[in-house]
Amino acid sequence: MTNLNASVKSRGVVLFAFNTDTVNYELIADRARRLITHTLDLPVTIITEMSGSQTNTRLGYAHGTQWFNGDRYRAYELSPYDETLLLDSDYLVLDRALLKILDTTVDYNIMTDNQNFVQTMTGNMGELSLNYVWATAIAFRKTHRSKMLFDLVGRVQNNYRYYSKLYNIRRGNFRNDYAFAIADNIINGYTASPGIPWTMLTVDKTVKALEINNNNIMVREDDAAHVIPKQSLHIMDKVYLQSDAYEEFIEQICKN
Amino acid sequence: MSDINELVEEIKQATDYQINRRILREKTITDLHVAYNNGLFLVKPELIAFLATWPNEELFLEDTYENPIKINRQEFLTQCQQHYQMVMNSWHIQHDELKRIRKV
Numbered sequence: 001m002t003n004l005n006a007s008v009k010s011r012g013v014v015l016f017a018f019n020t021d022t023v024n025y026e027l028i029a030d031r032a033r034r035l036i037t038h039t040l041d042l043p044v045t046i047i048t049e050m051s052g053s054q055t056n057t058r059l060g061y062a063h064g065t066q067w068f069n070g071d072r073y074r075a076y077e078l079s080p081y082d083e084t085l086l087l088d089s090d091y092l093v094l095d096r097a098l099l100k101i102l103d104t105t106v107d108y109n110i111m112t113d114n115q116n117f118v119q120t121m122t123g124n125m126g127e128l129s130l131n132y133v134w135a136t137a138i139a140f141r142k143t144h145r146s147k148m149l150f151d152l153v154g155r156v157q158n159n160y161r162y163y164s165k166l167y168n169i170r171r172g173n174f175r176n177d178y179a180f181a182i183a184d185n186i187i188n189g190y191t192a193s194p195g196i197p198w199t200m201l202t203v204d205k206t207v208k209a210l211e212i213n214n215n216n217i218m219v220r221e222d223d224a225a226h227v228i229p230k231q232s233l234h235i236m237d238k239v240y241l242q243s244d245a246y247e248e249f250i251e252q253i254c255k256n
Numbered sequence: 257m258s259d260i261n262e263l264v265e266e267i268k269q270a271t272d273y274q275i276n277r278r279i280l281r282e283k284t285i286t287d288l289h290v291a292y293n294n295g296l297f298l299v300k301p302e303l304i305a306f307l308a309t310w311p312n313e314e315l316f317l318e319d320t321y322e323n324p325i326k327i328n329r330q331e332f333l334t335q336c337q338q339h340y341q342m343v344m345n346s347w348h349i350q351h352d353e354l355k356r357i358r359k360v
Contacts, residue, residue, distance in 0.1 A: 095286075097286050097287070097289070100289055100290070100291045100296060101296070103291035103294070103296075104291055104294055104295060104296045104319075104321065105294040105295075105323075106321055109321075115282070117272075117275050117279070118275075194320065194321050194322060197289060197296065197298065197320045198282070198285060198286035198289065199282050199286075201279060201282070214353075215350065216350070216353065224272065226272065226275060226276055226279070227276045227354060227357060228276060228279045228280070228283070229279070229280050229283045229350055231283045231286070
């Protein structure tokens with residue numbers, strides 16, 4: 001017999017997409033949505049309207065370009081779902097691993113381990129600071145503790161100069177990776193909570209092509225090519241993510 | 257382009273077996289995680305052996321998030337065995353495929 005009083009928790013994915021002078025993030029997010037819908041069969045909400053004027057500049061990847069990364073802490077209030085995967089639009093969802101996190105009862109879980117093809121990309125925020133996290137992929141459910149996390153990220157963002165001094169942060173510009181690491185550290189009793197228990201794979205070089213062949217993906221860079229299993233990927237090359245070649249890759253994936 | 261330059265270019269473009277092998281192993285570890293009774297576990301031979309030999313049908317095990325999770329031993333053992341077999345078979349197939357396309 002079906003219990004009509006049983007609550008059914010809603011589940012979905014939230015993406016942020018704020019266009020800049022050089023990058024059409026809405027296009028990239030829409031492409032990410034198609035992959036997510038195909039792979040996870042979950043609804044996707046894309047947030048395109050910023051809460052206020054924001055200015056930020058990338059210091060590492062794509063040095064010197066515009067970067068509107070400031071509203072991520074609003075994901076808690078803006079997400080229409082009880083259980084949310086908050087993802088960067090440059091995170092290509094090609095497997096269902098993140099759903100396992102939503103099958104647990106953790107309040108939130110953030111990606112902590114990251115690697116490219118050569119080395120680990122996990123590091124600290126400064127020589128005398130904490131390890132940062134990768135806000136590229138966060139799973140959370142609407143609980144008091146999760147709300148505290150996001151509220152605190154907002155507080156860190158709005159008082160970033162203070163927190164960057166307090167935590168001996170190496171770089172001056174705002175990064176969600178740092179804000180979430182600080183907020184997580186505070187909420188968890190000044191220790192880091194266990195992160196998502198596997199490693200994200202990041203392609204941080206120029207991508208010439210992605211090709212799917214059965215259960216393998218060929219990643220072609222300028223001077224190398226890698227065959228990897230069909231798995232989620234963090235692609236930093238925004239030029240590729242806006243290209244027709246990427247559109248064709250998505251169509252190939254969604255056809256299968 | 258001279259022969260040597262072409263050769264260098266080809267080698268650079270060739271897939272690096274060791275890197276691909278490592279990435280495949282990482283993906284396998286991701287896949288070996290299984291959710292059970294609101295907890296998350298990495299299914300390893302040690303876990304399967306432990307479940308197979310534990311004398312009681314009900315127990316508590318620490319999961320990946322450092323929480324004690326109530327376990328129905330036989331049910332979880334069966335789930336772990338099936339999951340382990342499926343993921344390891346897949347790893348084996350994909351590993352063979354990598355060896356087949358190995359270039360350098």
